[in-house]
Amino acid sequence: MNSTNPKTYEPAPSRKVAFLGLGVMGYPMAGHLALAGHSVTAYNRTATKSIAWCAEYTGAGAPKHASTPREAAEGAEIVFCCVGNDDDLRGVTMGKDGAFAGMQPGAIFVDHTTASADVARELYAAAQALKLQFVDAPVSGGQAGAQNGGLTVMCGGDAPAFDAVKPTGMAFSKAFTLMGASGAGQLTKMVNQICIAGLVQGLSEAIAFGQKAGLDMNQVLEVIGKGAAQSWQLDNRGKTMVADKFDFGFAVDWMRKDLGLVLDEAKNNGARLPVTALVDQFYADVQALGGQRWDTSSLIKRLR
Known part of the structure; x- marks a missing residue:
């Protein structure tokens, strides 16, 4: 079991849950559910990952792994999911x-994948036809947020389903908010990504400019970070961008x-999204440089 867990959990009823997808985000999210006292059955397309997850969190109860999404979902009150894209989501x-x-009538599927609003509405309708409930719930906060249990979750769906899920979902969240009807969570995440694209490009240009001007950019970032230019990206990625990390x-690729x-x-x-469309093409340039797996702050590489 992870012995360095930084999260303090709010009391919540213990639930029987499943978690589908143990990637960079899903692995620690599922771990927080286990550490918070929920009974978790995990599924991952590569079974060795779910087996390893169970071994790591065995001290947090009796986590199980399943060979199919259906098997994982059987008997679960809530099925959480975090996979790659629309097709992966349909697949599970x-x-x-x-x-x-495998889900019982009334059970709730909560999708943390960043996917399209269309697939959220499609699966919401499919769930309704089966007397199931579906909440689209993409997250923001990155790998660090997943690991420390501090994600921001943006939800779309019906209020009763959201209310039933929130106390459990707070195990890996600092904010868990209903934004509107089905698809509204995904649309809110799109707003988030539009903001980040523009911020990172602006920060990249600023750092590249300051370096060309011969400034001590670490000092510059400390100074302007106390004023109107302050942002999460500046605080958390500015100095690493200066250091070329x-x-x-x-x-x-994910962005x-x-x-x-x-x-x-x-x-x-x-x-109309002229800046977003331009930054998307700048990220294509970074991919062409071999930066498919570099983090999003690598936009600055194309300016150097």
Whole structure:
């Protein structure tokens, strides 16, 4: 069991839950559920990962691993999920081995994948037809947020389902908020990614400019970080960008996937996103430099 867990858990009723997808985010999120006293059955496409997860958290109860999403979901009150994209999400929910086939009427599926609003609405309707409940609940806070249990969760769906899930979801969250009807969580995450794209590009240009001007950029960042230029990105990525270090979890490939969702949605709703579209192409430049797995602050590499 993880002995360095920094999280203090609020009292909540113990639930029988499943967690599908033990990647960079899902692995620690599922761990927090176990440490908070919930009975967790885990599923991962690569079974060795779920076996290792059970071994790590065995002191937090009796975690189990399942060979299919359906098996993991059987008997669960809540099924949490964090996978890669729309197709991955359909793969773990639908079909004879999908979670929906194993869930009992009234059970709630909570999807933490950053996916399209369309797939959220599609699966919400499919769940309703099976007398299940579905909440789209993408997260912000990155790998560090997942590890320390401090994620921000943006939810779309029905209020009763949200209210039933929130006390359990707070095991890995600092904020768990209903934003509106099905799809609203995904749309809110798109707003988040639009903000981050512009912020990181601005920070990249500022640091590159300051270095060209011969300034001590670590000192500059300390000074401007106390004023109106302060942001999470400046506080957490500014000095690592100066140091040319880009191994902090949220990869360029993932950001391009997210911005693709944003730009597709903008085509549907008519929003104009000139800066976001430009930064998406800048991230394509970073990929061409070999930076597919560098973190998003590596935008500065194309300016050097």
